[in-house]
Amino acid sequence: MLPDDARVVSADDHIIEHPRVWSDRLPAHLKERGPRVVDEDGVPVWCYDGRRYQPLGLDAVAGDDPTEFKLTSKAFEDMRPGCYDPAARLRDMDEDGIDASLGFPQFPRFAGQTFLEAEDKSLALLCVRAWNDFVLDEWTAPDRSRLIPLSIVPMWDVESAAIEIRRTAAKGARAVTFSENPAALNLPSFWSPAWDPFFSALEETETPLCLHVGSSSRPIVPHPDAPLPVIIGLLGLLSMQAFTDLVMSPIFNRHPKLKVMLSEGGIGWIPYMVERLEQVWEKQRHHSKVNVEKSPAECFRDHIWVCFIRDEAGLEARQRIGVDKILFEADYPHSDTMWPNSRKSLAHQLHDVPADEASLIAGGNAARLLRL
């Protein structure tokens, strides 16, 4: 039973950047090459470094009737202002029963892949910093206790990434978002020591690393006939992949203080995956090079947190998962959000859960992990 006074923290919401996020911050001579919005027949298309980026309509649907969801892009004036205006976001959070919210990037994509893909990396670095400054200085300004800053990094340069982690942590950032599978972006895999300075900066600043489903830019598409609901239905498998990859790898041996959050991956699969990986580790670690210091279950227990929007199967199995490992997400304004009923949906799911456990899951675990 969720106590009425329990703090609800959403560990995963999405900021739809307003059109001036970069033009307000880039040097005058770069404003035209930085991300800017061009109106094409009422559709807000982002233009950046010679490319066009058309937003997906499903990413700004808080409050919409699902039978009217459209894949086509939505004009800013057709979105709820809470999508892009932090004061309006706070009002929507009030209506939704959400006390605090961690906001992920939209135009940069979940791990900042847009800037990784850009040709001009010195411009891209300025764009990464501009997004972080937007979040730290503007987005969270209306209420720094409720709008929690998360930062992106220049993924292509591990030393610059470590510098950006330290810079933003000093300004108040509470998490860093990164790729669930950097190798899918033609970067070194989690198994590579190349990332050591990056992970060390996270440990040093006590910053958890958020790996959001889709941050590999490699959704699971079983075949060309598979429509979007199949691809959306399989997004959680990307978290399972990242989970498996991480707990088998030597990463947590090299970085014993590293904390990883799997964002929007669900929790109901954790008991299966942990049990299965224990079996595989027990039988198959002898002929292949995997982490042999700590079993997958131990790596999970010490290093990984998991998140859910609606997941009754997972909550029923919460003792197997660990009550202190589970965080709630409202996913505003993406299509899985239950806005304006997120707190109601959460309370319904926690109906049979003791109050102390419900409070941890609703916000206590997030408050601790994000140092709120």
Added chain:
Amino acid sequence: MLPDDARVVSADDHIIEHPRVWSDRLPAHLKERGPRVVDEDGVPVWCYDGRRYQPLGLDAVAGDDPTEFKLTSKAFEDMRPGCYDPAARLRDMDEDGIDASLGFPQFPRFAGQTFLEAEDKSLALLCVRAWNDFVLDEWTAPDRSRLIPLSIVPMWDVESAAIEIRRTAAKGARAVTFSENPAALNLPSFWSPAWDPFFSALEETETPLCLHVGSSSRPIVPHPDAPLPVIIGLLGLLSMQAFTDLVMSPIFNRHPKLKVMLSEGGIGWIPYMVERLEQVWEKQRHHSKVNVEKSPAECFRDHIWVCFIRDEAGLEARQRIGVDKILFEADYPHSDTMWPNSRKSLAHQLHDVPADEASLIAGGNAARLLRL
């Protein structure tokens, strides 16, 4: 609690074909081009249609100590005779506490992909029939009530496949094995009506379709650094993909009597996946073309059975899955087998499960689905 007299059926074991399976059956002028074993320094290498196929050592390890598992191929004389000799298999089943066993192909691969990939399709068709005749006439001959025949089909020709289903069903075959994702093999996807005659033959003969993990020939390999334990740990995700693909597709509308068994995919993820797909179906079926007649949970309930070797998380959640949907697997002689302790392992897992449910899971469900 598993009753002492409960019948244990393994819905998934593996037959290591002996070297003369094809040469005993092909016409004299094709014997040299059909599959035959060549000894290369003690390693039994299959040669077929101009290609070499080197077996994986992990596929014949029943009874081996996991710390001594090797990836390199194993000579026949180093395997337990139960791998390739049905009389010896029955003795190993006795020792393992297994009453009946459904045997999957090894050299042809789980869905017969070896023959699909062959250049000469008329030879390949003869090879498919030869494997089926080997199973029906030779492998199961020592005890037809305990060694249950499963057949493969010529995947490249839907009409021939339907004919082979009818031919083998008439000879006693109780299941057909096929690809979890035919599109990954450059065949039509499950969404295509091209398969209708194939599925109709399965419905007509009341034959369940087994989709074994790996039968797409497309394991999940997150990146080139990922060693085999990561790839093995992710095999269950192939069943999740097939599950998602099937329940979203119109296949069960067109084939209301079709029964699908997901082999070696585990069961602990089912509650998560069903709940998640219900959410996706509820919100996302309006803008994309998916099956709208039956929800994913209904498709599962009416059409899909799931299997486990060791899966305590899944057994704990058996009411969410459906006690009548769960089958046991011994996986002899592959590396997940618990031989000679399969029945003990099963009994341990079923310790807290009521006897009637335990009996269904151990063998009752399999007996019904396979019409034993």
